[in-house]
Amino acid sequence: MGVAIEVRELNAWYGKNLALKSIDMKVPANHVTAVIGPSGCGKSTFVRCLNRMHETIPEARAEGDVKVGEMDVYGGGSDPVEVRRRIGMVFQKPNPFPTMSIYGNVAAGLKLNGFRNRKQMDELVERSLRLAALWDEVKDNLHKKSGASLSGGQQQRLCIARALAVEPEVLLMDEPASALDPISTSKIEELIFQLKQHYTVVIVTHNMQQAARVAELTGFFLMGSLIEYDKTEKIFTNPADKRTEDYVTGRFG
Amino acid sequence: MHSIAAPATKPLSLGRKLVNHGATAFAILTAMLVLVPLMAIFVYLLIKGVGALNWAFLTQTPKPVGEAGGGMANAIVGSGVILAIASLIGIPLGIGSGIYLAEYGRNRFGDIVRFTADVLNGVPSIVIGIAAYSLVVVPQKHFSAFSGGVALGIMMIPTVARATEEMLLMVPNAVREAAFGLGIPKWRTTLSITLRTASAGVITGCMLAFARVAGETAPLLFTAFGNQFWNLNPNQPTAALPLQIFVYAISPFDEWHKQAWAGALILIILIVGAVAAVRVTVSRGRLKGA
Amino acid sequence: MNPPQPLGELPKRVTSIPTLAKGEHQRQPRGVIAALEKIRHSRPRSSRTPDALFRFIILLSAASVFGIVVLVVWELIAKSQLSLHQFGIKFFWGQDWDPVNGSFGALPFIYGTLVSSFLALLLAVPLSVGVAVFITEMCPQGLRAIISFLVELLAAVPSVIYGLWAIFVLAPLLRDYVEPFLSKTLSWTGLFTGPAYGLGMLAAGIILAIMIVPIIASITREVLVAVPQNQREAVLALGATRWEMIRMGVLRNARIGIVGGIILGLGRALGETMAVTMVIGNRPDIAKSLFAPGYTMASVIANEFSEATGDLYLSALIEIGLALFIVTLIVNALARLLVWSITGGQSARANA
Numbered sequence: 001m002g003v004a005i006e007v008r009e010l011n012a013w014y015g016k017n018l019a020l021k022s023i024d025m026k027v028p029a030n031h032v033t034a035v036i037g038p039s040g041c042g043k044s045t046f047v048r049c050l051n052r053m054h055e056t057i058p059e060a061r062a063e064g065d066v067k068v069g070e071m072d073v074y075g076g077g078s079d080p081v082e083v084r085r086r087i088g089m090v091f092q093k094p095n096p097f098p099t100m101s102i103y104g105n106v107a108a109g110l111k112l113n114g115f116r117n118r119k120q121m122d123e124l125v126e127r128s129l130r131l132a133a134l135w136d137e138v139k140d141n142l143h144k145k146s147g148a149s150l151s152g153g154q155q156q157r158l159c160i161a162r163a164l165a166v167e168p169e170v171l172l173m174d175e176p177a178s179a180l181d182p183i184s185t186s187k188i189e190e191l192i193f194q195l196k197q198h199y200t201v202v203i204v205t206h207n208m209q210q211a212a213r214v215a216e217l218t219g220f221f222l223m224g225s226l227i228e229y230d231k232t233e234k235i236f237t238n239p240a241d242k243r244t245e246d247y248v249t250g251r252f253g
Numbered sequence: 254m255h256s257i258a259a260p261a262t263k264p265l266s267l268g269r270k271l272v273n274h275g276a277t278a279f280a281i282l283t284a285m286l287v288l289v290p291l292m293a294i295f296v297y298l299l300i301k302g303v304g305a306l307n308w309a310f311l312t313q314t315p316k317p318v319g320e321a322g323g324g325m326a327n328a329i330v331g332s333g334v335i336l337a338i339a340s341l342i343g344i345p346l347g348i349g350s351g352i353y354l355a356e357y358g359r360n361r362f363g364d365i366v367r368f369t370a371d372v373l374n375g376v377p378s379i380v381i382g383i384a385a386y387s388l389v390v391v392p393q394k395h396f397s398a399f400s401g402g403v404a405l406g407i408m409m410i411p412t413v414a415r416a417t418e419e420m421l422l423m424v425p426n427a428v429r430e431a432a433f434g435l436g437i438p439k440w441r442t443t444l445s446i447t448l449r450t451a452s453a454g455v456i457t458g459c460m461l462a463f464a465r466v467a468g469e470t471a472p473l474l475f476t477a478f479g480n481q482f483w484n485l486n487p488n489q490p491t492a493a494l495p496l497q498i499f500v501y502a503i504s505p506f507d508e509w510h511k512q513a514w515a516g517a518l519i520l521i522i523l524i525v526g527a528v529a530a531v532r533v534t535v536s537r538g539r540l541k542g543a
Numbered sequence: 544m545n546p547p548q549p550l551g552e553l554p555k556r557v558t559s560i561p562t563l564a565k566g567e568h569q570r571q572p573r574g575v576i577a578a579l580e581k582i583r584h585s586r587p588r589s590s591r592t593p594d595a596l597f598r599f600i601i602l603l604s605a606a607s608v609f610g611i612v613v614l615v616v617w618e619l620i621a622k623s624q625l626s627l628h629q630f631g632i633k634f635f636w637g638q639d640w641d642p643v644n645g646s647f648g649a650l651p652f653i654y655g656t657l658v659s660s661f662l663a664l665l666l667a668v669p670l671s672v673g674v675a676v677f678i679t680e681m682c683p684q685g686l687r688a689i690i691s692f693l694v695e696l697l698a699a700v701p702s703v704i705y706g707l708w709a710i711f712v713l714a715p716l717l718r719d720y721v722e723p724f725l726s727k728t729l730s731w732t733g734l735f736t737g738p739a740y741g742l743g744m745l746a747a748g749i750i751l752a753i754m755i756v757p758i759i760a761s762i763t764r765e766v767l768v769a770v771p772q773n774q775r776e777a778v779l780a781l782g783a784t785r786w787e788m789i790r791m792g793v794l795r796n797a798r799i800g801i802v803g804g805i806i807l808g809l810g811r812a813l814g815e816t817m818a819v820t821m822v823i824g825n826r827p828d829i830a831k832s833l834f835a836p837g838y839t840m841a842s843v844i845a846n847e848f849s850e851a852t853g854d855l856y857l858s859a860l861i862e863i864g865l866a867l868f869i870v871t872l873i874v875n876a877l878a879r880l881l882v883w884s885i886t887g888g889q890s891a892r893a894n895a
Contacts, residue, residue, distance in 0.1 A: 051434065056430070056433055079589050079590065079591065081436050081589075082436065082589075083436070084436035088435075097428060098428065099450050108435065108437075109435040109437070110582065112435070112441055112445065113436070113582070120577070124579070163434070163435070165582075166435060269787070272786060273786040273787070276789070277681060280673045280677035281677060283669065283671075284690060287670055287671075287674050287694060287697070288690070288693055291696060291700075293708070294705070297708055298704070298708075301711075346607055346608065348604075349603070349604025349605065350605045353602060353605035354605065357598060357602070358605065363605075366606075366609055369608055369609045369612045371875075371879065373608065373615075375810060375814075375875035376872075377815075377841060378814070378816065379814070379844050379845055379867075380814070380864045380868045381615070383618070383848070383861055384619065387861075388614065388618060407611055414608065438594055439597075440594050441590075443597070444597075465699075468701020468702065469701070471841070498703050499703050499706070499821070502706065502707045513707055514707065514711075517703075517704045521700070521704065524699065524701075
């Protein structure tokens, strides 16, 4: 149900600053791939290039070849809006729509894509909330409580449900648990583990233990380049590149 | 190095204490002096206004000079018509400009628009009246509620635009990003997400603009011009409440003076009532915890 | 890079699998499967044209603001041409306003506008600064909200209602008590001579003062609040009384902004029409006494515009309007410059 991602020679700029240098990477379907690296290494930029969010920043641009399944993300005829609809994103700080109810938040993507059938929407909302492990906690208050009234961890799961509701093929997560407490974090990690049955997940994290817990593959970024990309176990126990070893053993970053 | 003796601390001199107390007294005095006229105005409005207020006042048109009775019903309705036209002009243009300034206009042209909106805000209302006269009344060759609405609408724009821009800028960027991430196009994000999040503040801004122009008289003097009779045709001279108050107040007739007070009371009630009504509806539309 | 063959399960520290979605596929009711199919295959319509169209409409509304101001200025200039050509620059110091004989001189109105506005400032500035200082520095917390609300309420009262109150309450008060008193005590200044009608320059100045207090007070409050707390503490730590702290630590820092607020109040006073028209007496005379009736630029337009006979008359009035526009433009621009230099940003209050 998820699809593979193939990245070739991806470059990205902030103004004149080259932030990503010719990245090549293949992400397999239905796996969790972690992207790690020190602050400023380009890992968030990389992930935001996959769904063309990078270019929403003024003066930012990206060039290269990115294929998500059969979709050519940067191809000549491709529409960024459609790309973003087919790729889901969860951000670092939970950002539910403040004026909408819980139901409204999850359904937002559906409504704005023209979904009208109320019964089908109800069912999809329930399904998304169940997938995000939030259903039992909110099922009595779907329409009455606003998205912003939930706790931090619940808000983030709400954002996950919102992203899942439009049935993306790939789920990108930019440090999804870094703003949360340890218990919420472990709930999110359990969730990610489950989600890979249905989706391909790419998760950015600065927390190496998290990468080890959750991901099967890990890519190490440094100063805009992909240094090493391999099975998580290998990256953390027997990395091939000295810089990777220095990072995972804590010598820097 | 010899030790430095600690300077003998002088007790606080009487002079300084007196000045301090005097300053406090002065400040309190000014506060009272400022509030006295406010109280006085509201008290007089109530006393003199209620005295002349009756059902006839609210439902009848003015009677000829010398006859007792009559009312300002046509002026109240006329104001409604003029303000409706003004809102139709001022609110969309104001919100549109505000959206531009917040979402698209962080550039040179945006600065120019912001500056001109400020200029427009500072133009005396009578000068706007002259412009509306020149632009609408002269080509049409007659006074009209429409030209009055144009004048007032122009005056609403800067307030609405400024409020809209400020409120939109307060919406955190994370909310826009969430919408983009879902694949919602920019126009939809701006309208359904960003503007909606800021809606309470924007509506309040529109309300403030409305309340401000509802009491304006000067621009109507030679646009709507006033009318002693019923008129619902926006293309004809129309009565307006502030205009009627003015005409009656400067007239030499006691009966009209009384009605001027009643009209003023109605005007204040309508303005305050409209603002309060909007505040209530806006807060009721909120969800728990929003 | 190519990943190596994906492994099977890695040993995980996650122990409990949440109770969601076991055997999810089997439990899916038919409706949801249909909905899933629909959403998976829906293609969003291209958003390029709607986005461009929306942007265009928004740009148009912003441009319209610019356009309106240009139009206003254009009309003012164009319709003043007749009078400008006829009288030239002498228009502004001609003392003779005689519509019947076709001679128009604007000096009485300029004089009236300046005198009434400056009188208003004289009265309003101490009051506004005093109230602002009271609210921000001296007032107990609970009272603060009420008093500032009441002061802002003053700003909401329409001009015509101020005028109404001024005609029937203020003017009689002046006529019966204040002006006789001033006449007895201060007539040697030459400012308080002549018959006491109540209506006149003094009444106009006073009602204007009441009207501009809220503006000056609210800007002053903003700049006072913008003074960082450490400035106050530094002065207090030197052993200053509260007033000395306010004078040295707060007012001194806020000076520029307060001046900006005052100038903004001046701008408002210059353009104020209705209340002034109702009490100033509407006589185009230049008199030294404040008891005498006068005439302002805004008032003459308000009174005579709709009855102006002849193009020259109208053009003269419009030229006065143009002058008023330019003066308020300069004054307001100056004020905003000063206020922004202190508060560093936009202030919604300035539009009160």
